Amino acid sequence: MMTQPIQMFENLTSETSPAGGNVPKFRLSYEERRQAEMRARYARAEMVAEVLTDGLIWVGRQYKRLAAALKEDFKLRAAEAQLLRMSDRELADLGLSRADIPFAVREVVGVAPQIDAVTGDLLPANQNLRSAA
DSSP: OOOOOOOOGGGOOOSSSOGGGOOOOOOOOHHHHHHHHHHHHHHHHHHHHHHHHHHHHHHHHHHHHHHHHHHHHHHHHHHHHHHHTSOHHHHHHHTOOGGGHHHHHHHHHTOSOEEOTTTOOEEOSOOOOSOOO
16 A cells, blocks of 8 residues: 655645645735735725715605605695685585595695596505606
């Protein structure tokens, strides 16, 4: 039986290096290593800045959407309150009854439930048909 010589660690093959271990080894000088580290730091800082900027822009857009929705809701409630302050005679002149006021106000904006003409089913008011802002 023949024994094999002991191999040094550098000569062994692995999954990360090609057979024979003939991976070129680079010896970087102190200045080259410092430059590479600085480039890596700048790249990481740029990535973090981009992520933070995108996050702040997203939060700003959500705040704008919330503010616009609240303003729209206040306008609807003000219109509804104005109609509710009218007398029955004034509402009849407009062709409304008190029960129709919430639907009449929201129908102008497009959030009132709709009735399907064919089946007579009531369609939900929020169908998310508006385009995203």
